[in-house]
Amino acid sequence: MSENELLTDVIRQSRETALLESTLALLEWDERTGMPKRAGSYRAEQVTLISGMIHRRKTDPKLGDRLNELTASELAQGDSPQAATITRLHKDFRRNVRLPVELVEATSKATVLGQQAWEAARADNDWNTFEPHLAEIYSLRRQEAELLCDEGALYDALLDQYEEGARSEQLTTVLGQLRDELTRLVQEISQSTSGPDGNSWQRSVPLAQQRDVSQWIAAQIGYDYERGRLDETTHPFCTTLGPHDCRILTRYQESYFPSGFYGTLHEAGHGLYEQGLPTDWYGLPPGRYASLGVHESQSRLWENFVGRSQAFWQWCLPHITTKLDGAWTGLQVEDLFRDTNLVKPSLIRVEADEVTYNLHIMIRFELEQLLITGELAVADAPDAWNERYESYLGVRPPDHRTGILQDVHWSAGLVGYFPTYTLGNVYAAQLMQAAAAQLGDLEQQLSQGQFRPLLDWLRTNIHSRGFCLHPGSLIEQVCNQPLDAQPLVTYLRDKLAPIYDL
């Protein structure tokens, strides 16, 4: 076969694998939306079968041979989509075959059991029964990291799966600077006497109206319902089932409107990214998101940088007031804007505001690095957790439920995943700075509900480029600066200074 024929064949194979992966995504979407209660164990059998098929396809030695040959060829040179396809598929292949089936299966089993144990442990506030599960999971992920790690920190071998090319050394510097800046900001805010009280959100809104508003706002920012849908679930997410099928899910609370509203903006931000990827390359790296951090930058950008801005509420409030049949009459833009930006140290990550959220992440990032090397024993993790909460946020969890047992991630084997959340915030700030510099008066546009210029800018600079570069290189190219926490700090200070009279 010629090199071009080899590439065509590899692409055909990978597209076929993507058909199975997207089928798996449907099985999971259905499980988390409306699958009947008792259908779970059979669903698990379906998922196991198809996952196994995917794994066999991805570790097929013939695929490896072809990718070896292609990597040595001219086609792999440069940064064309073809070259990116070869490079990234080859990298995936080598990672997949490095991991013995026994380790993959043991990890899969440990994380299924781990998540079940976590759910029970959290409900019972019972660290002791969960501890051996977590120890086992960390031990397995450590083995994996050792098998994958050629150089650098063990942790980086895991981090790389979510954020290719990221290194803990660099993150420690950049995020450490962010941590110091934000703890200082939190202290200043805590000393301020002029902050918002959050009262604007103390109004219940019927679920049917919340659903209408959510459907509407997602469409307003550009989410395309001919290529997606908005549903409800317990833990909101975004999933892609095909080049023209990206679905988002949110959840509503009658007594707390922002939950469904910002949940929708967040997931729609993810959805806009997926809907902007090159459909011709679906199932291949150039048709895929660049990293979890870049993905999160898109959700945070629409949820926070746009959705929690004063300009946004200037445009949005009259529309919502109409949609809610006058239930919001009397509310002022200024009140909503202030209450939407209430900053308050708390124990629970998913309920945190834009500032303290990153401190929650830093705690996890620091701990998981220590846990993966063994410098910190799993048994000592709860104390380390509580001490950091006290030191960074000035609050100490009264129990494990609101402390180390609050997140599902580690029990699901996701080690190295947390920093991508804060990376998303950092990237979003860098992107907004670059967009504002190029788009003219962005604030003016947002205050008139003109979201298209911003979306088009993201489409051109991020979405349409898929995964052809390391996320770090992509951001650096687009923003003309390397990873930098300063824009995020500046953005937060600029927004919060008038609110808190800093």
Next chain:
Amino acid sequence: MSENELLTDVIRQSRETALLESTLALLEWDERTGMPKRAGSYRAEQVTLISGMIHRRKTDPKLGDRLNELTASELAQGDSPQAATITRLHKDFRRNVRLPVELVEATSKATVLGQQAWEAARADNDWNTFEPHLAEIYSLRRQEAELLCDEGALYDALLDQYEEGARSEQLTTVLGQLRDELTRLVQEISQSTSGPDGNSWQRSVPLAQQRDVSQWIAAQIGYDYERGRLDETTHPFCTTLGPHDCRILTRYQESYFPSGFYGTLHEAGHGLYEQGLPTDWYGLPPGRYASLGVHESQSRLWENFVGRSQAFWQWCLPHITTKLDGAWTGLQVEDLFRDTNLVKPSLIRVEADEVTYNLHIMIRFELEQLLITGELAVADAPDAWNERYESYLGVRPPDHRTGILQDVHWSAGLVGYFPTYTLGNVYAAQLMQAAAAQLGDLEQQLSQGQFRPLLDWLRTNIHSRGFCLHPGSLIEQVCNQPLDAQPLVTYLRDKLAPIYDL
């Protein structure tokens, strides 16, 4: 391998194939409920890939060798679930391998194009563009029948795929008798001056209330939402995605309550059958429905024999009146019962009443037999259609849209399928006769909303028995009489005589 090991292996293989088949069912369910508009072509690729995998598994020569060996063994003797498994799987295997891939692919392509052409042709009332498609489809199904037919009529080789063991000769006798009885009944009714006018249903009911009523009535007759769900779609259906996941779908018309209500009862009848099959045998013949005719008997039994009875409305009316916030106040059981049983010859099968429905089917059954042998040319089918409508129903289609172009079946390659609808009615009447003889005062039970005894009887006699016998043998065993149209005729006459003063 020992024979038992062989059987274990075949069962394991078939269960794995069923995991793929149920995944395919989810892909289709999703396509017909909420899939985004533009996702269709990728969905088709997913379906094609998984269908191909299923086909390869089902025609795997190793499977054939094992089934050959098992068929010759002791294990295949008698009517145990094991024997039924061997016999039916072997039969399926032999059928699958008899058909050359070229024919399967040509049929698949012709029916995809055929359905598209049908949709356009029906909309445009244009027989001529559809005719060549139909000719091609009949030619391909004829080739298939010739390859599969060892003895007897060509048509039977197709019929057997939907109703194992059924023969056109027997059906012609039994259904011919039914046709003669029912045309006579229709004539008598048309001469009656005391029939209902259908006015009770001329009240619109808000969709939200219709949804509530449908959810409720399905649960009342025993449909289990922990193992299923009720959704909405354009063409209602019932589909099974696993041993504990059988979903039903209906559609509502604000101005015509019976559409959603009886649609739900019909699909819930199918659903009750699926939910009553032995879950331990899921994916194998003993865990599968016995035939399409038996399946239809379950839907018709709940929709018509139960749901259109006077006893049912005695119980149901007060409940619905409450649920509809008094919108039905003043309606009498007698009115609803009479209007629910209005008999009126019409052109469209899916809108037909319980009596004339079977005449619509007879017309199709007679024509498709002639078309498959070539005794009737496809070009002459519209005339033959119209003449039979005039002769059996006294109405003549003014155009093709309300004539031969009304059904999707033939364009989808479903030849030999139609008679299973009337077989369902015939079986249902036989089953209700047997159930009434064994359950004491069934009418009294229904009038009090006690559906459990009837459901339990069906569970024991039909549902739990899966597909271990020919459907004909199953019905004969349970009802203690062979296939017989008389119970259906008697049931219809007994119900309609007082309504029409016959």
